[in-house]
Amino acid sequence: MKKIKIKVPATVANLVCGFDILGMAIHEPYDEMELKLLDTPEIIIKHEDHFGLPEDPSQNVAGVVLQNIQKHFQLTQGFEVTIRKHIKPGSGLGSSAASAAGAAFGANALLGNSLSDEEMIHFAMFGEELASGVRHADNIAPCIYGGITLVKSSSPIDIIPLSTPDLFVVAVHPQVEVKTSDARQILKKNVLLKDAVEQWGNIAGLVVGILKNDIPLIGRSLNDVIIEPIRSILIPKFDEVKMKSLEAGALGGGISGSGPSIFMLAEKKETAEHIARLMKSVYDEIEIESFVYVSKINPAGIEIVEEQ
Numbered sequence: 001m002k003k004i005k006i007k008v009p010a011t012v013a014n015l016v017c018g019f020d021i022l023g024m025a026i027h028e029p030y031d032e033m034e035l036k037l038l039d040t041p042e043i044i045i046k047h048e049d050h051f052g053l054p055e056d057p058s059q060n061v062a063g064v065v066l067q068n069i070q071k072h073f074q075l076t077q078g079f080e081v082t083i084r085k086h087i088k089p090g091s092g093l094g095s096s097a098a099s100a101a102g103a104a105f106g107a108n109a110l111l112g113n114s115l116s117d118e119e120m121i122h123f124a125m126f127g128e129e130l131a132s133g134v135r136h137a138d139n140i141a142p143c144i145y146g147g148i149t150l151v152k153s154s155s156p157i158d159i160i161p162l163s164t165p166d167l168f169v170v171a172v173h174p175q176v177e178v179k180t181s182d183a184r185q186i187l188k189k190n191v192l193l194k195d196a197v198e199q200w201g202n203i204a205g206l207v208v209g210i211l212k213n214d215i216p217l218i219g220r221s222l223n224d225v226i227i228e229p230i231r232s233i234l235i236p237k238f239d240e241v242k243m244k245s246l247e248a249g250a251l252g253g254g255i256s257g258s259g260p261s262i263f264m265l266a267e268k269k270e271t272a273e274h275i276a277r278l279m280k281s282v283y284d285e286i287e288i289e290s291f292v293y294v295s296k297i298n299p300a301g302i303e304i305v306e307e308q
């Protein structure tokens with residue numbers, strides 16, 4: 001095979017209480033990527049979108065992933081990657097992870113599928129390191145595995161795929177940029193033991209709720225006493241969006257990844273669509289443009305569209 005076209009989904013990292021360890025893939029939005037194997041060793045990055053992302057491979061997350069694969073396997077071949085990005089960079093919807101995971105997945109397919117899922121995650125994390133300064137796998141893992149994943153450990157890589165509850169996901173992306181690197185820098189380095197105990201209870205409750213498909217347990221576990229109180233100040237109208245969504249019947253939700261997107265889970269489509277309208281109206285009132293996605297959890301992750 002010389003060429004592959006893939007659809008790479010957006011992801012919601014943290015799932016409120018599981019900072020750096022929980023994440024889920026969603027159906028909308030998604031990036032389109034095409035990777036070609038070259039006979040010569042260059043790595044060429046092309047963007048068919050308007051985000052102005054770097055095309056220098058060492059500055060693009062897809063590029064650094066491919067450089068690391070090339071170096072590790074001492075390849076004489078190179079790659080050409082064309083990215084049509086729909087997941088806005090800095091949105092908190094896993095834009096950098098999509099390019100990183102897509103590059104690892106595409107290269108693996110072009111090289112005969114010799115990498116394990118863990119190896120793809122290993123290489124994709126070089127992209128996250130470029131974007132945020134940290135090798136975290138909570139966006140990459142659900143992109144590659146699909147559904148909801150638990151990063152039991154990122155060194156050594158130990159990923160536990162959980163199940164996929166039949167829930168709607170509503171995400172609003174207000175057009176303010178929050179870089180993951182900045183949103184990490186403001187976090188406290190130490191936490192109080194009483195807060196850690198509460199957070200452990202929420203994470204355990206959420207994982208059990210997902211595995212047992214216990215929807216009320218999922219809802220009452222979606223609480224974050226450590227990260228959200230600090231990061232939410234970076235997101236205009238966060239408290240109002242959350243309060244109105246919960247009043248409208250959301251199971252729960254919070255900051256998507258490092259923000260500024262906010263996500264909510266809902267059992268019914270009508271509830272999800274109502275929450276979407278409420279979210280948009282909050283930002284319309286203060287004249288901040290926003291995009292709203294009503295989606296579902298994506299059990300498949302990256303999808304192959306065409307291979308030659």
Ligand SMILES: Nc1ncnc2c1ncn2[C@@H]1O[C@H](COP(=O)(O)OP(=O)(O)OP(=O)(O)O)[C@@H](O)[C@H]1O
Pocket residue numbers: 013053054059060061062083088089090091092093094095096097099130131132139178179180181256257258259
């Ligand atoms: N191919 C790429 N796709 C997206 N971002 C890229 C890419 N290459 C380099 N970047 C850089 O990565 C940064 C965006 O990553 P960041 O992690 O901040 O946002 P995000 O992926 O939307 O957020 P989150 O990880 O919270 O979901 C920007 O500085 C952008 O220039």
Ligand SMILES: N[C@@H](CCO)C(=O)O
Pocket residue numbers: 013014019020021132136138139180183184257258
């Ligand atoms: N877990 C990461 C996800 C964002 O990429 C964070 O919250 O910083």
